[in-house]
Amino acid sequence: MSYPVELHGVSKRYNIYDRPVDRLKELLWRNRRCYHREFWALRDLNLQFEKGTMTALLGPNGCGKSTMLQIIAGVLQPTTGSVSVHGRVTAILELGSGFQPEYTGRENAIMYGLILGISQEEMESHMDEIARFAEIGDFLDQPVKTYSSGMVVRLAYACATVVDPDILLVDEALAVGDVRFQKRCLDKVVELREKGKTIIFVTHETTVVEWFCHRAIVINGGKVLADGKVEEMLPLYKKLMDDPDAIAAKVFTAPAAAY
């Protein structure tokens, strides 16, 4: 039995360059010369996510939650380790999405589908559902740049859920919507969960976590601090948030090995 999402020793290192050209120089030198310092956003994550579960990622800002979602989504490559993903992944990463501001909502939805390998016709057939869920009405055929931020997130949410994903990644997207939309989003997420989809969620709303998630992972400084049942994790998370000294500092380090 394999899990829909598995992380094996995933680390993400950012090389910090003082000038962009240094990166190119290093590439051309094929790492024989070193022009950078390092920042480890994630360190050695080993995690499995089961089918039909909803997991919350908790942690202070900048602890690596979003980086982790980006890696699972395939937008970002891990520095070491590997991620295996079985099924279609859709993601609502940060606020906004891969939308083109000049394109209309409809065109963006079609493009969203084409990127995932869904034909234009199939996406057109979902269009009513998208418009209904996003509640954008006649704005569907207006450029996305004319949308309010709530409309953009709703459209992103509608696109990400309508294409029948096996894995849904949500990164704090709820924060923008009004209460009613938040509720509808959660309903949708629960519906997906019950269909056996895997959902990974980044949020700071502890009530949402308490009500809907099976599992919570507390991340601090790019490492898993604790992982387990929601009722055990939440007090831990609250304690972490109340203690500024516990939150890992962000430091750049010199490259470990000589090149």
Add this chain to the structure above:
Amino acid sequence: MTVDLETKPNNSAKAPLEGTSNLSPLTQTRMVDLWHFRELTKLMVKRDLMGRYRGSLLGSFWPLINPAGHLLLYTFLFSIVLKVKFGNSGSSSNFALYMMTGLIPWSAFAESISRSTTVILENPNLVKRVVFPLEILPLVAVISSYLSQMLALSILFVATTFYLGTIHPTMLFLPLISLSLLLFSAGVSWFLASLGVYVRDTKHFITLGLSAWMYATPIVYPASALPKEFKWLATANPMYGIVNDFRRILLEGLPPDWTSYAMYTSIAIVSWFAGYFFFSKTKKTFIDIM
């Protein structure tokens, strides 16, 4: 089963996307992926062309008015004011047509590469938020520049027929030369699109570089005017051969110069593959920089 998440699109809507993305930045992208994304490319090209003149009064007539206006302008300047005489075959002495014939392939090329230089930086959404096949972005710029020059070409056909009183059957060689131009433009575009992310100065350099390149190509002067010591440009610069062949087939009724055709087509093929390779080798790190 190990496939690259970023490069393998889901072919059928239901097929699960299996993958392990334990990939180094060196992971190659297969060129067939470009074909998978043809619908997406088509959509973006269409959107790009529509967007250019959206909101303008004359709308879709602009791509025709522009070249026609320029042609009239050149005719006035070169035939009436400056009285430039130039033409390898005696049949054509119209400098405006010569210039225009050179300018069309040049503009397709120049516009492609100057747009490609910034195309990645202008689309941070597509780099950071979705797993987007970034290699199609420069390609969209190239194809869209091509299609807009194709309209200019139709104006040129009308003008040529009018001035020369005939259409040369050698114009049937046009797709052949255009293909080489396309391959060359796309290769250079991929290279510069990637370089533009690393080195922000690229776009400023390209503005200057394109001017220099244009004067190194016989567009505003006949190829025969080039001094002997610069003749090597004819072989080193693929645009030289391409412009020359455009004139041969469209204005002079001659077949392409096959030696130079073989030369620039080889360069074009090499640059297509090299540009693509460079782009796909470097694209994984774009997100870390932007």
